[in-house]
Amino acid sequence: MSEAPVPAPETWRPSDTELFAAYGDAFVPRRREQISTVCDLLTDLPDSHVLDLCCGEGRLAEEYLRRRPEGRVTVLDGSPEMLDLAAERLAPFGDRHTRVRADIADREWREGAAYGGIMTSLAVHHLDGPGKRDLYRDLHAMLAPGGVFVMADLVEPTGPTARALAAAHWEQAVRHASREQFGGDEAAVSFETAGWNYYRLPGPDPYDKPSSLPDHLDWLREAGFIEVDVAWMYAGHAVFTAKRTP
């Protein structure tokens, strides 16, 4: 595992890791569907080696490796605790994964790769607009020709009505998942107590900086991607797909 400076503590703390590891399946709306959609979009890749950027516990990597017996994944995250959880989860896949510890905002990890695909979930919103724009340019360069980038993330609604609806849908999804997974409101209460619903925050928020859907699409096209699209959206969470020209 390569080493890098720990991300600024104000961005992601060990307590966030603990909370997310315990309740992530309930906190992420329709999580199984999101994971499946991301992996559905990673087909016909020019190379089966993919990067899972800000991998967390390695949920995307796990599903990708399960589906692609010849696949390999590099999992990158800033949190050593998350990387340990990912290593545990991915242990059954043997040496088909490599760990990298890095801050998403840094440049070093963005060099010298030719991945067939890059996937990321619920992390790019920690970068501001210019940071996302630069990231998309760099990710485009890190893909082999014909490579695919898939991102699940929060998006910024452009008006208060859509924002209120995203907030309400997210709460409904968490309440439903909490009942299903915990037989009660345990996860829903933690979600509320932790102030996890970005769309209920007064904003602007220093840690979470989602951008609007049109901005993402513009920046991806500007970076050189083709077939830029949104394949799925619910409760303010969208799955984007974009391809490097073959």
Ligand SMILES: C[S@@+](CC[C@H](N)C(=O)[O-])C[C@H]1O[C@@H](n2cnc3c(N)ncnc32)[C@H](O)[C@@H]1O
């Ligand atoms: C909400 S979790 C999502 C994890 C995983 N992608 C998933 O969907 O299950 C956010 C992840 O981003 C990582 N993260 C947050 N800020 C980061 C940063 N500045 N650099 C690298 N990783 C970061 C956290 O450690 C955490 O694993």
